[in-house]
Amino acid sequence: MSLAEHLGQRRFTAFSKATKDIETPCVVIDLAIVRSQFRLLAEAFPGAGIFYAVKANPSVPILETLVEMGSQWDIASRFELDKVIKHGAKVKDISFGNTIKKPRDIKYFYDKGVRLYATDCESDLKAIAENAPGSDVYVRVLTVESPGSAWPLSRKFGCDVNMCKTLVRQARDLGLNPRGVSFHVGSQQSDLQSWAQALDSVKSIFDDASDAGIELDLVNLGGGFPGRYLHEAPQLKEYADAIYGALKARFGERKLKIILEPGRYMVGDAGVLVSEVVMVSRKSEDTPRWVYLDIGKFGGLVESWGESIKYPIYTTKDEDKNREGVILAGPTCDSADILYEKFRYQLPLSLKTGDLAYLVGTGAYTTTYSAIEFNGFPPLAAKFYDSEKQ
Numbered sequence: 001m002s003l004a005e006h007l008g009q010r011r012f013t014a015f016s017k018a019t020k021d022i023e024t025p026c027v028v029i030d031l032a033i034v035r036s037q038f039r040l041l042a043e044a045f046p047g048a049g050i051f052y053a054v055k056a057n058p059s060v061p062i063l064e065t066l067v068e069m070g071s072q073w074d075i076a077s078r079f080e081l082d083k084v085i086k087h088g089a090k091v092k093d094i095s096f097g098n099t100i101k102k103p104r105d106i107k108y109f110y111d112k113g114v115r116l117y118a119t120d121c122e123s124d125l126k127a128i129a130e131n132a133p134g135s136d137v138y139v140r141v142l143t144v145e146s147p148g149s150a151w152p153l154s155r156k157f158g159c160d161v162n163m164c165k166t167l168v169r170q171a172r173d174l175g176l177n178p179r180g181v182s183f184h185v186g187s188q189q190s191d192l193q194s195w196a197q198a199l200d201s202v203k204s205i206f207d208d209a210s211d212a213g214i215e216l217d218l219v220n221l222g223g224g225f226p227g228r229y230l231h232e233a234p235q236l237k238e239y240a241d242a243i244y245g246a247l248k249a250r251f252g253e254r255k256l257k258i259i260l261e262p263g264r265y266m267v268g269d270a271g272v273l274v275s276e277v278v279m280v281s282r283k284s285e286d287t288p289r290w291v292y293l294d295i296g297k298f299g300g301l302v303e304s305w306g307e308s309i310k311y312p313i314y315t316t317k318d319e320d321k322n323r324e325g326v327i328l329a330g331p332t333c334d335s336a337d338i339l340y341e342k343f344r345y346q347l348p349l350s351l352k353t354g355d356l357a358y359l360v361g362t363g364a365y366t367t368t369y370s371a372i373e374f375n376g377f378p379p380l381a382a383k384f385y386d387s388e389k390q
């Protein structure tokens with residue numbers, strides 16, 4: 001496949017225009033794709049609250065696009081909070097989704113008007129009761145680590161089912177409004193069963209709350225919806241069918257408020273990282289080529305750790321069908337800055353210094369991870385265009 005086939009001819013033409021004379025490395029983001037991802041989610045999960053996980057890409061043009069679409073917001077810090085409010089988000093649409101937070105930050109959110117908080121432990125719950133009195137809270141339940149996730153998030157956040165049950169009752173006793181349960185099945189999750197498993201825990205917590213006279217109604221399904229990388233994941237409709245099937249099996253016709261927190265799905269496919277080949281070399285005659293790009297782990301490709309996320313890569317030499325597996329590395333003087341070594345991208349033999357490589361699906365978790373001035377390289381630049389408005 002070529003980049004034109006990957007993007008589709010119309011979007012490729014707009015991309016080519018947007019990248020004319022571009023300085024590399026740069027992530028080029030098509031805002032039309034952000035809009036269409038939002039629409040696809042809204043169609044697949046009708047009536048659900050779509051809370052964009054701002055951490056995936058907090059760039060202003062993306063925030064403004066999502067404000068226009070009517071997005072809501074999963075916020076991790078007061079810095080994200082200030083930024084989304086500045087660019088048009090309404091506080092009623094915000095959830096403070098980070099379970100790890102300072103009491104004074106909770107107060108900061110409360111003073112701004114935020115009334116929805118995630119929690120996963122007693123000390124945080126008490127801090128919420130003290131600093132955000134009367135607010136809505138949802139408890140985050142630990143999920144089983146699933147091999148279907150390319151970027152697991154299950155160990156650090158959440159608590160077990162029994163502790164969630166206790167927290168729900170404590171929330172009520174502390175004068176808060178316990179609303180429901182959240183979880184995250186791990187980012188880039190291709191195992192559809194993992195939502196059903198997590199929903200077993202949610203149901204058990206809802207039932208226990210009912211026994212205590214507390215009627216929960218909020219189910220926060222988290223993120224985990226896929227970007228389009230080398231190993232393809234199921235289609236969004238298959239996720240929705242699996243999730244709605246699992247909800248129905250556990251909750252029947254009960255009326256629930258469903259929330260999603262998409263990060264990767266919303267912005268991943270909108271980005272193409274344009275990078276220049278710095279050098280191609282071999283360490284000896286009979287070993288593979290090393291291709292050094294002007295982007296590496298410290299410039300934003302952190303998700304190449306463990307070679308878990310593999311972006312489709314195209315080059316300006318793609319008409320050359322003579323290919324050979326290469327080791328791909330970044331430009332810094334740091335030996336950890338190797339992107340893919342076990343997995344060998346088959347790149348054209350004619351690839352050389354000055355050619356361009358296009359890493360597709362890089363709109364999420366790249367500019368945000370970009371380290372400032374590591375080895376003197378500046379943080380990853382971004383450029384925005386709209387293939388429907390050129």
Ligand SMILES: Cc1ncc(COP(=O)(O)O)c(C=O)c1O
Binds near residue numbers: 074098186188222265
């Ligand atoms: C609380 C929370 N919600 C949503 C997300 C977004 O997940 P994804 O990018 O898989 O959609 C994350 C990612 O770290 C998260 O921590």
